Amino acid sequence: MKRLVLLILDGESFHTPSLVKALEQKGWDLVRLDSSSLMRELATSANADLGLFDPSRLSPKGLLGLKALRDRNPALALAALGSAGQVPAWFDPGGFEPGLHWLDRELPTAEWPGVLASFLGGYAPAAAKFTAEDLFGDILNDLEAVAEPEPQPRPALPGRIELLDPLPPQPPAPAEPEEEPVLEQFGNYNLLEKVAVGGMAELFKARQRGPHDFEKIVAIKRILPHLSDNDEFVRMFIDEAKLAAQLNHPNIVQIFDLGKASGSYYIAMEFVDGRDLRNLLRKVREYKLPMPEVLAASVIMKMASALDYAHRKRAIDDKELKLVHRDISPQNILISYEGAVKLVDFGIAKAATKSTQTHAGALKGKLLYMSPEQALGQPLDGRSDIYSLGLVLAELLTGERCFQADSELGVLEKVRLGKVMEIRAVNPGISVEMGTILDKILVKDVDRRYASARLLERDLKALLAKQRYEPTEHDLAEYVNTLLKGTREEAESLLASRFGPLPEPQPLPVSEPSQPAPATAGAGAPGNDEQLTLAGLPRAAELTRAPAPVVPALSATARPAVRPAQGTGRGWLWSALGILVLLAGGAYWILRH
Numbered sequence: 001m002k003r004l005v006l007l008i009l010d011g012e013s014f015h016t017p018s019l020v021k022a023l024e025q026k027g028w029d030l031v032r033l034d035s036s037s038l039m040r041e042l043a044t045s046a047n048a049d050l051g052l053f054d055p056s057r058l059s060p061k062g063l064l065g066l067k068a069l070r071d072r073n074p075a076l077a078l079a080a081l082g083s084a085g086q087v088p089a090w091f092d093p094g095g096f097e098p099g100l101h102w103l104d105r106e107l108p109t110a111e112w113p114g115v116l117a118s119f120l121g122g123y124a125p126a127a128a129k130f131t132a133e134d135l136f137g138d139i140l141n142d143l144e145a146v147a148e149p150e151p152q153p154r155p156a157l158p159g160r161i162e163l164l165d166p167l168p169p170q171p172p173a174p175a176e177p178e179e180e181p182v183l184e185q186f187g188n189y190n191l192l193e194k195v196a197v198g199g200m201a202e203l204f205k206a207r208q209r210g211p212h213d214f215e216k217i218v219a220i221k222r223i224l225p226h227l228s229d230n231d232e233f234v235r236m237f238i239d240e241a242k243l244a245a246q247l248n249h250p251n252i253v254q255i256f257d258l259g260k261a262s263g264s265y266y267i268a269m270e271f272v273d274g275r276d277l278r279n280l281l282r283k284v285r286e287y288k289l290p291m292p293e294v295l296a297a298s299v300i301m302k303m304a305s306a307l308d309y310a311h312r313k314r315a316i317d318d319k320e321l322k323l324v325h326r327d328i329s330p331q332n333i334l335i336s337y338e339g340a341v342k343l344v345d346f347g348i349a350k351a352a353t354k355s356t357q358t359h360a361g362a363l364k365g366k367l368l369y370m371s372p373e374q375a376l377g378q379p380l381d382g383r384s385d386i387y388s389l390g391l392v393l394a395e396l397l398t399g400e401r402c403f404q405a406d407s408e409l410g411v412l413e414k415v416r417l418g419k420v421m422e423i424r425a426v427n428p429g430i431s432v433e434m435g436t437i438l439d440k441i442l443v444k445d446v447d448r449r450y451a452s453a454r455l456l457e458r459d460l461k462a463l464l465a466k467q468r469y470e471p472t473e474h475d476l477a478e479y480v481n482t483l484l485k486g487t488r489e490e491a492e493s494l495l496a497s498r499f500g501p502l503p504e505p506q507p508l509p510v511s512e513p514s515q516p517a518p519a520t521a522g523a524g525a526p527g528n529d530e531q532l533t534l535a536g537l538p539r540a541a542e543l544t545r546a547p548a549p550v551v552p553a554l555s556a557t558a559r560p561a562v563r564p565a566q567g568t569g570r571g572w573l574w575s576a577l578g579i580l581v582l583l584a585g586g587a588y589w590i591l592r593h
Contacts, residue, residue: 006116007048008032009066010057010209011185014081016262019109026113031183034062034209046122048073050116052103054081055091059213063091070096077119080474131372182207187261189220189268200224202231218256219271228264241267243323244346247313251306253334253344272344274336275484277392284399287488290427293434294464294563295479296396298471300461302341303333308453310343311382324380328388329369330395335480339473367411368401372444375415383449386456390441391420397434398426402442418444433463456592 006028023030031048051069053062069078079101080093093100101119103112138319143378184191189206196203206220225231241258244267248254257268277299284291291299307328313321325332327345334342365376371387374380405411420442424435437459443449450456464470475498482494 003027003029004050004117004120005029005031005048007051007069009051009053010034010059010062011052011054014054014105016109016185018591019112020110023113023116026117028113028116032182034190048076050119051076051078052116053078055093056082057209057211058091059211061213067095070099072407077101079116079119081105091335093110103277186220186222187259187266189218189261191220195219197224200227201237206268217271217304219253219269221267221269223265225264234265234271237265237267240346243321246315246321247310249306249309249348251341251343252310253342269344270342272334272336272340272342274334274338274340274480277330277333277335277396280335280480280483281395281399283483283491284396287483287489287491287496288399289483290399291396292495293430293480294467294469294499295398295471295476296393297434297460297463298476299333299335299396300389300393300462301457303328303343303392304386304453304457304460306343307382307385307389308457311385311453322381323386324382326374326380327366327369328392329366330383330392332365333392335476337477337481339475339477339480342559367408367415368403370415372416372418373446375412382448382453383451386441386450386453389453389456390438394420394442395436396422397430400426418442431463431467433459433466437463465519 004027006023008030011032014451020030051066053066058066066078070078077099078096081103082105083102101114107115182190182192183194183204186204186206189208191204191206193205195205201221201223204220206218208214208216208218210216223233223237238258241255244253245255245258253272254270255267256270259266259268280291307325310323310325313323315321323346324348325343328343332343332345334344336342350375369388369391370382371380374384374388379516394402398421400421402423403411403414404421405414423438430438437456440448440450440459441456449461461470478498479494483491486494
């Protein structure tokens with residue numbers, strides 16, 4: 001039995017796996033096209049037995065394509081989803097009569113094959129008129145296939161001047177760019193590429209469609225099929241979407257939509273065209289070229305800004321969210337090929353508004369990037385995220401993970417004790433300021449860490465200011481593209497040319513001494529103010545400065561005592577002694593006479 005061909009045009013609103021299964025079981029073969037590709041596929045589409053479309057989703061370009069399709073195959077029956085009263089004002093159903101049928105949107109999927117088949121017998125097209133193309137089409141095609149002879153130059157007639165030159169050959173029209181193949185139609189989205197699969201969901205690059213050829217590339221995070229019936233996972237998935245949708249920060253991936261299609265929940269979010277830090281660190285380890293300190297500081301500074309925003313965020317009802325990400329790791333920090341830095345995945349974040357809460361003592365997150373209190377199952381606040389961010393910073397600067405052991409138990413023990421590797425031993429080229437920042441981030445005692453991510457951001461900004469070089473997104477993009485797509489030699493060349501020796505900081509202005517101070521041996525000697533890192537990168541020079549004198553501040557009531565002029569008290573003393581001597585001498589003279 002001949003199988004029927006059903007052409008589906010712009011079927012985002014109704015194309016589901018259950019419909020496909022029902023139609024294929026009833027002898028239908030499906031051809032899916034969108035408005036932009038219909039005109040290019042007219043030759044193959046004209047062989048369809050029935051065309052199915054949704055007028056409310058049809059674009060003007062799709063309408064033209066339908067008319068061209070009907071002109072090419074007048075016997076083609078069409079099925080429109082909905083009713084004649086539910087169409088856009090610019091769509092005229094009369095233009096497709098007879099042969100246009102309406103399919104009820106509420107009709108069960110299992111009944112679609114039979115109803116669609118009934119449309120095939122209800123349309124008898126009018127007798128088509130013969131045209132020149134019909135009569136001589138084969139001959140014309142044969143003639144067009146014959147190569148035309150090259151035009152011969154026209155001989156100039158004697159005594160005449162040729163005023164017109166032949167027109168230059170016109171360049172061929174550029175071909176329209178081909179669209180990416182569609183893996184699957186999912187709700188209102190075309191899934192284009194599977195990006196990653198995790199323990200709870202899978203991630204796709206997708207194209208969102210809308211009226212009037214509206215398109216937008218997004219990322220679709222879809223819960224895995226075997227977890228769709230697990231109420232706990234579904235609640236966690238919904239909680240993630242509701243929580244992340246409240247966050248609006250340039251360094252946090254934006255959430256656009258939460259929905260359900262084909263029986264699976266999904267989150268539509270901002271698509272970041274780039275890679276995560278995990279992929280970047282693989283190249284860092286392979287090439288043994290740690291990330292330049294200024295770039296690492298810039299990336300972590302932006303993440304600190306995002307965390308500070310998330311930690312302080314209040315809910316719509318103005319209640320504190322008390323949000324803790326709990327999964328700060330290289331996998332969840334994205335860098336686009338344009339140099340944008342984004343934090344993603346609040347799937348296991350802790351917040352006061354979540355309906356699902358972690359049981360006491362339960363571990364969630366990636367072991368290698370946990371804080372000691374997180375590994376011990378203790379209560380957490382934003383300072384746990386800061387510690388995890390410090391582990392990422394140390395790995396960028398060294399290319400090595402901070403916790404090394406022979407087994408997972410050994411790693412867990414080191415994480416709980418906060419035994420981080422000696423970072424300066426791996427990369428002695430990090431600056432003193434960066435070392436101080438790392439010491440303050442990676443201290444086990446929570447109360448001795450940065451109290452907030454804002455303070456960490458401030459110190460990193462001050463470090464870049466002292467280095468007198470704050471990288472731009474273009475600098476980061478150039479580094480990422482070279483590291484991921486180039487060779488080791490190209491990466492070394494970039495590091496040497498763009499992140500090589502930095503200009504020395506200018507010393508603070510001081511008053512000139514009356515006599516030149518003798519130079520101390522080794523201090524300030526030429527060539528001793530730089531130290532090379534393992535990758536050949538200089539660290540910031542250390543300036544030796546004399547401590548500034550401490551000047552006590554005066555209170556509002558205190559005033560400096562007025563000191564008497566020197567010598568005034570001693571003059572009165574000598575005057576009094578002279579008078580006493582004179583009196584004693586006068587008394588002695590009277591007694592004698």
